[in-house]
Amino acid sequence: MRVCIAQIDTTVGDFDGNVAKVLDALSRLGAGPGDVVVFPELTLTGYPPLDLLERPSFVEANLRALDRVVASVKEPIVIVGFVEPNKTGVGKPLFNAAAVVHDGQVMGIHRKVRLPTYDVFDEARWFEPGPQPGVIAAAGQRLAVTICEDMWGIEPWRSLYRKDPVEALAAKSPDILINLSASPFHAGKQAVRAQAAQEVVRRHNLPVVYVNLVGGNDGIVFDGGSFVLSKDGGVVARVPSFQEVLASVSTDSPGQGIEEPEDLVLSVIAALCLGLRDFLGKLGLKKVVVGLSGGIDSAVVAALAAKALQPEAVTCVSMPSRYTSEETRRDAATIARNLGVTFLEVPIDPMFDAYLTSLAQAFSERPGGVTEENLQARIRGAILMAISNRTGALVLNTGNKS
Secondary structure, eight states, X not given: OEEEEXXXXXXXXXXXXXXXXXXXXHHHHTOOTTOEEEOOTTTTTOSOOGGXXXXXXXXXXXXXXXXXXXXXXXXXXXXXXXXXXXXXSSSSSEEEEEEEEETTEEEEEEEOOOOOOSTTOOGGGTBXXXXXXXXXXXXXXXXXXXXXXXXXXXXXXXXXXXXXXXXXXXXXXXXXXXXXXXXXXXXXXHHHHHHHHHHHHHHHOOOEEEEEOEEEETTEEEEBOOEEEOTTSOEEEEOOBSSOEEEEEETXXXXXOOOXXXXXXXXXXXXXXXXXXXXXXXXXXXXXXXXXOSSHHHHHXXXXXXXXXXXXXXXXXXXXXXXXXXXXXXXXXXXXXXXXXXXXXXXXXXXXXXXXXXXXXXXXXXOOSHHHHHHHHHHHHHHHHHHHHHXXXXXXXXXXXX
């Protein structure tokens, strides 16, 4: 079987944009009869849609988007994620679903069985768990389609649920197990996903296709890292993380051994850069402003911004006071010069003195200390926000250690 991985970066609520990405991927992949093209979880709505799911117009727009995809699909089998209304009249009003599309028709729908409610997830708030799943037949293929958490049969996830959709599907003799996912990044997550997929192979002797979302949506970063495992658990293919990728893979290819572990530091850097770049891009912003003290915290943020956005999109602002050492001032200027970013120095002493004068009676004879330190921090924040308001640049918080 030829499987096409469509690891794309979707935007929550951008139905036209998400459909365009699906159709562009299908065009570029050139998939033919019997090929299976797999997209990430909730392809058409973007993930996570959160309380937008409570708007009927949002759900209806998602169904119109599905209709557009269905009408465009001819020869290949295409699997896309969408939100399906629950017409049973029992339970929550929606399903987190995946449609198997072929020859202008929806051949079958899988409804996500396991709905996570931990960490960043709260899917049970909006979705009804799917019923016992069945194998979906399309173009001579028997497909066991699952969505994200459905596949996680290892601990501690296995103990969270009464139902095991993979067990139910494996009993019906599928040719392959396919998982559409929107699995957020954390350091070391790739190894955990591989472990979950290899457990499926070990227990059920099925090849596994895992297609994960990539990109940043609000405060969540999805790293992609989609892969295909052979029946023996070897890695047939793994596509690059932190970028959109289209790839075609034969599930009959021999699997390789277990991969080398990912570099955790490099993966964290890549995740931060992707999250920052996507956050700005999806809001229509192009520039950032960073308060640069010369210390480690702000230097790291400035370096990440320059790497993610290019130096010309970054303005660094040094805001020294009478307490700032000359060494620190020089360090701030040197960091900005090395990064190639715009550098401004705005001394805050005049503003700080104005505050102290205005507050002299209120402060009376009380000794100075934390209050004065906090005043300086607030002045610096006001300066950065003023630059942001005037230039349209987003202020980046540099308190990554505190």
